[in-house]
Amino acid sequence: MTDDTLLEFPCDFPIKIMGDNNAEFEAEIIRIVRQHVPDLGEGAVRQRPSGKGNYLSITVTIRAESKTQLDALYRELTACVLTKMVL
Secondary structure (H helix, E strand, C coil): CCCCCCCCCCEEEEEEEEEECCHHHHHHHHHHHHHHCCCCCHHHEEEEECCCCCEEEEEEEEEECCHHHHHHHHHHHHHCCCEEEEC
16 A cells, blocks of 8 residues: 655645634644644744634644644544634
C-alpha cells in the first residue's frame, strides 16, 4: 500500500479553518488539532476575523508526520458542526 502524495514527511503544513467568530469555535478547533498534534507550538495558531467580524479564520501550522495524520485531522475538522470550511 502506498500513500499517494507529493508531500515529504515530516513537513510544516498550514491548515485554515473557518467558522463563526466565537470562543466556542476557537476552543473546539484547538482541542481537535491537539488530539492529532499534541506538541502544537505556541506560535502555531493565528486568527483573523472577517471584515464585519461575523466569522473567524484560524490558521494552524502543524508539523505533519504522515498523510494518515493529515487525513484524520481533516476528517475531524470538517465533521465538526462549528466548522464552515477547511482549506
